Amino acid sequence: MGHRLDDVSGPARLAGPEEGVSQEELALAARNHGMPLEALRYDVTPPGLHYVLTHYDIPYTASSSWQLTLGGRVRRSLLLAIADLKAYPAVTQRVTLECAGNGRALLTPRPVSQPWLVEAVGTAEWTGVPLRMLLAEAGVEPGAVDVVFTGADHGVERGVEQDYQRALPLDVAMGGEPEVLVAYGMNGAPLPPQHGHPVRLVVPGWYGMAHVKWLCDITVSDTPFTGFQQAVAYRLRQGAGDEGEPVTRIAPRALLIPPGFPDFMSRTRVVRPGTVALEGRAWSGHAPVTGVEVSWDAGRSWSAAHLDGGSGLRWAWRPWHLDWTATPGHHVLSARATDAEGHTQPLEQPWNRGGFVNNLVQRVPVLCLDPDDGT
Amino acid sequence: MGHRLDDVSGPARLAGPEEGVSQEELALAARNHGMPLEALRYDVTPPGLHYVLTHYDIPYTASSSWQLTLGGRVRRSLLLAIADLKAYPAVTQRVTLECAGNGRALLTPRPVSQPWLVEAVGTAEWTGVPLRMLLAEAGVEPGAVDVVFTGADHGVERGVEQDYQRALPLDVAMGGEPEVLVAYGMNGAPLPPQHGHPVRLVVPGWYGMAHVKWLCDITVSDTPFTGFQQAVAYRLRQGAGDEGEPVTRIAPRALLIPPGFPDFMSRTRVVRPGTVALEGRAWSGHAPVTGVEVSWDAGRSWSAAHLDGGSGLRWAWRPWHLDWTATPGHHVLSARATDAEGHTQPLEQPWNRGGFVNNLVQRVPVLCLDPDDGT
Known part of the structure; x- marks a missing residue:
């Protein structure tokens, strides 16, 4: 015996002084892609040119059977089909989205991960329901601190098997500046598979890791969320053992x-x-x-x-x-x-x-x- | 003085034994992208997941003012707007398209170029006019041997400034098996910018280099075409000085x-x-x-x-x-x-x-x- 996740899922590391980009990093670069910089000419990035980053696989999701659950510290839980979401007044926002790791491959030393140069960006018109409207309908109970979002994408990272999960502080989730959207439309069409079909979170002004794709659950929590993507990944650390500051809003x-x-x-x-x-x-x-x-x-x-x-x-x-x-x-x-x-x-x-x-x-x-x- | 193209455009080379992927190759990988392999589940690849390779920039082209010229060794030259192309009977074909360089980054030694692993593929429904119909209308004159296709993408390669150009032998261009298309539609919509908007060539069964994007000219020639992409690039060579065999149809x-x-x-x-x-x-x-x-x-x-x-x-x-x-x-x-x-x-x-x-x-x-x- 002894065939465990750690066999294929090592700790984070930095590339050595003369180390070129590895085949593993190249595998990420071949499937995730940036926006060719000549596409900066478009106000709204045409389909297929917007940057894409998926941690694991693009899940195979059907709009017709999709269900989004909203529960936790709320007075009544919600079970929402796409048609239910579309029954709310729709809000459309033009949002520039950037990956938190943009520019990584230009760093010295280079953190070994998705090797972005500077092109992990794009702008789209996102249409959906304001998150605060759904939270108001469910009724957030006293003591809530975080709202946790779960996507349908599943994989392993640094030895931890997981569905992709991220949280927002309650005040951000409930706030109107920015207006957080539970989005089902991109540029006037349904979301493409790689952008979260059929529904994703859009958090204007925040780096991409907050915009959970293939969104299937929203849970209001009375304890701070400590999942992998919040407490281990996406933190600003100088040393491997630092607690680090969380990554949040997009720097200019x-x-x-x-x-x-x-x-x-x-x-x-x-x-x-x-x-x-x-x-x-x-x-x-x-x-x-x-x-x-x-x-x-x-x-x-x-x-x-x-x-x-x-x-x-x-x-x-x-x-x-x-x-x-x-x-x-x-x-x-x-x-x-x-x-x-x-x-x-x-x-x-x-x-x-x-x-x-x-x-x-x-x-x-x-x-x-x-x-x-x-x- | 002495600021010439050779300063920034070197000869083809192979990577050294321990040489990782360079930042130049990574720049190609970040803008061109493969199809995430989980997208093999789709009969027709959804927009944005089909592989893309552009040698230079994606040109900024407008459908409304586009003109395709057809000339050379023909009885009468044609000047075709997109509306003119759409006036012909439309043909739609489902075509799997693959880059001739697919798999390159797995080779030992590794040719330094777009570093594909195995994912440079995709399948789309292409709609357009059969090329042989346009050639028949123009009337190919005796002695013609090649049909040369010019795209609007412009750049430098190995010291040669060029518009992207490729040719097909006349019998392939005039043949019906495969049916070569002058295509203006992809999956029922206009071509996206990165796939050749507003018009491209589609040569079913041939590697991607033959499917000239942003097609602006078709010239029938009575001499074999010796342009860069035909006589220098896209040839199978063991030694740098070999003439080499041309790359044509897709291997299984x-x-x-x-x-x-x-x-x-x-x-x-x-x-x-x-x-x-x-x-x-x-x-x-x-x-x-x-x-x-x-x-x-x-x-x-x-x-x-x-x-x-x-x-x-x-x-x-x-x-x-x-x-x-x-x-x-x-x-x-x-x-x-x-x-x-x-x-x-x-x-x-x-x-x-x-x-x-x-x-x-x-x-x-x-x-x-x-x-x-x-x-």
Whole structure:
């Protein structure tokens, strides 16, 4: 005997100094995907281009037979089919969603996990029922502190077999800013399988780990939730034994649409001399974005970009633009967002063992060709 | 001076013996994505789960202003808007599409390029106009040998700036078996941006490099096409200086839906003892799949699976299934497809410098837990 989960499920670790990306990390990269950065051009990310991260498998779920239970410390439990959810007044919100591990693969040392560069982001129009409306109907009892959400995705992580579960503090779950949604629609259609079909949580302004997909149960608890994804994963730790701070809201980030055209293999961008229109998006889960600066000299100097939008879509990314006069040579472009609470992006990596909340400024290497080069 | 494309665009190379996946390869893996293998359960791959490979950027294209030109060695050139294409009788075909580089990252030595494992596949219903109908209307002149297709995607590869271009021999372009489509619909909707919006080529049975996306020009040529993607890339070479054979039709492959549930990081599958229903899909671009065998002892012995379907969908994958009695311990599952022309999958890697047409059998490590383990 002796065939146990620990055989295939080891502890978290950091990559060694010269260690390339492993086949295990590559297996995650091949199935989860980022948003190709040229898709920053869309206000709402087209289907299939929005980033996706699933810890385990995408479960095979049928909308017609789905049941969402709501229980725990409530006066009356609810059993909700999708049709029941649709009978409530629908709320639609445009929300920019980002993975808490975005940027991880650029860290030194590199935490071994889903190896994101900077593209784990996307924006969608989510439609559903406000969570606070369902909680009000069930009637939250005194003493409740956390609301626990369970998805239908099942797997093992660091030796622990589990359904994916995350909790929100009661005040966040009951609050209206942000308006937490029990969502059954994405961009006017049913949720695709990989985005939580038929129902998921959407917590505007929070990193993706809070937006539980394939949502099958909501339980109000009078004790703080200590499940794996809350107490072990998704915490900011410097040392392996630290308790760590929980990962919550999205730190500000600006990304630019890589200008010109790419080399297939190096992904270096190529432009020709002259005016290059730089544009991109910026967002923050803490407060509205109030400024974006752009650098074309690898962060030595910065110029203020023009912020567009600001149309009251609080939880969606904001477009920005700035012209750059490209001269022949090698350049590194960057953009840096700042929000109304003064949060901004660091120029040195904000390292932690999980590689979370890493909003180091993007670096886009660009070659500007000599005037006489090419066609 | 001296800022030229060669600065950022090097020659093809093989990874060193201990070389992990590089950040450049990871950048390709983060934007291109495979089909999560649990999606083998769907006859038609849902939007966003079908594999995607784009050499350069996804171009920003508008259906309303799109124009497809057809010229060269024809009696009269055609200028076709999307509405013009839709005025022809529409043909819909269910087609399994696979990247020619599928399996590349598993090779030893590993060609440095898009690092696919085995998941670069998907099946869609493509709707469009038969290419031979458009060629007949234009009137192909005597002496024509190749039909060249140009996409709107633009970039650099191995020092060569280019629009993506591929050709088909005239007999393939004019043939009805397979029926080559100029496609404007995918699964009953307009093409998504990453699949060639608004129009692409679909060449059933051929690897993905032939299915030119963002198709803007068709030129009939009386000389063999020698563009980069035909004469340099997508050839089967053992040595860097070989002329090599061109990559054309899809070699047979069977994949199984990984059973049980995964460990997040190792991606090893976990099952409990007893009957495990194994199922998957198999396809070949040469001839119909006639057999699938399954192994649960790392390829030492094989059992015939039950082939389902066979409903006349010649260009779509075929489902298969077989029960396995899992016993505690570590196992490696594999499946192997054979087609009506006797092509089958090798048990040793079919290596070439580009990592193309690698249909080595899949290996799925599975841990079967002890009966008393877990919950």
